[in-house]
Amino acid sequence: MTSEPGAQLPFFVYGTLRPGEANHDLFLRGRTTAEEPARLPGAVLYDGPGYPYAVEHRGAEIRGELVTAHPESYDGLLAALDRLEEYTPGDPRSRYERVARPVVRADGSTAPAWVYLAAPPVAARLRAHGTRIEGGDWLSRR
Numbered sequence: 001m002t003s004e005p006g007a008q009l010p011f012f013v014y015g016t017l018r019p020g021e022a023n024h025d026l027f028l029r030g031r032t033t034a035e036e037p038a039r040l041p042g043a044v045l046y047d048g049p050g051y052p053y054a055v056e057h058r059g060a061e062i063r064g065e066l067v068t069a070h071p072e073s074y075d076g077l078l079a080a081l082d083r084l085e086e087y088t089p090g091d092p093r094s095r096y097e098r099v100a101r102p103v104v105r106a107d108g109s110t111a112p113a114w115v116y117l118a119a120p121p122v123a124a125r126l127r128a129h130g131t132r133i134e135g136g137d138w139l140s141r142r
Helices: 024-028 071-084 120-129
Strands: 011-013 032-047 052-069 096-105 110-118
Touching: 024 071, 032 110, 052 071, 052 096, 052 110, 052 120, 110 120
Parallel strands: 011 110
Antiparallel strands: 011 052, 032 052, 032 096, 096 110
16 A cells, blocks of 8 residues: 555554553644554564564454544654654664555544554564564553
8 A cells, every 4th residue: 555645644553652551642642633443454563672563464463543643733743753663764774664554443444544564674583583462452461
């Protein structure tokens, strides 16, 4: 899935940006118009050092939230989330890649969203040696 440059896609969050988690209030409170349960098909979660990594994997899914930013907050939020996720377009040292993927809402409809997936070198290490979060839900790890 691709999106037009400058498209204000919602974000699919699956770890520390989810409601009740450490980064939700720091980054999202007051900057969103909607937050709703959603699923990301075709991915699994791996445990990281205090946060998860999403890695593409056919036949699996991740649970999280679809977050829609206030239009006036969008550009600042996008930049803040890119910094948080240590993502710089075109930089091979990035931990994550921000990609557009279809996510499934609770009512079964789909929507395109930005998702931070583990960058290829990180994903390869996780597949070989990582600890998978069974069930694809970061909140269930407790």
